[in-house]
Amino acid sequence: MFGFWNFGVIVVPSEPFDVGNGKRENYRACIGARGVRVEKIVQELNGEKIDVIRWSEDIAEFISAALSPAKVVKVELLPGETKSCRVTVPDQQLSLAIGNKGQNVRLCAHLTGYNIDIRPESGYYGEDEE
Numbered sequence: 001m002f003g004f005w006n007f008g009v010i011v012v013p014s015e016p017f018d019v020g021n022g023k024r025e026n027y028r029a030c031i032g033a034r035g036v037r038v039e040k041i042v043q044e045l046n047g048e049k050i051d052v053i054r055w056s057e058d059i060a061e062f063i064s065a066a067l068s069p070a071k072v073v074k075v076e077l078l079p080g081e082t083k084s085c086r087v088t089v090p091d092q093q094l095s096l097a098i099g100n101k102g103q104n105v106r107l108c109a110h111l112t113g114y115n116i117d118i119r120p121e122s123g124y125y126g127e128d129e130e
Contacts, residue, residue, distance in 0.1 A: 059112065063087065066108040070097035073121055084115040091120040
């Protein structure tokens with residue numbers, strides 16, 4: 001059994017899981033030399049894929065990291081009582097940011113606790129800008 005202290009961990013069976021932590025030395029310690037620690041975790045999880053995500057107190061930076069490998073142009077935190085944000089990505093990376101069947105954005109939303117609206121840099125298709 002693995003213990004993760006001060007980490008946000010999301011586990012979805014048969015899908016990658018994400019681990020978030022902010023400190024560089026903790027990030028490297030989690031990964032290990034040449035990814036050996038991550039490899040061991042993957043072996044213990046019978047080949048399940050995992051993502052290690054750098055945690056940040058700045059929620060916009062954390063959301064950007066959680067949506068990797070997609071390049072995030074802008075994260076706009078929306079006002080109101082609900083935790084919502086609008087994320088802008090380059091047009092050619094929209095499907096990468098969303099992920100297969102919405103998996104990447106769903107895991108990011110679960111990890112950060114925010115409702116995430118992803119839009120292409122050229123604008124949101126089929127909707128007038130506010």
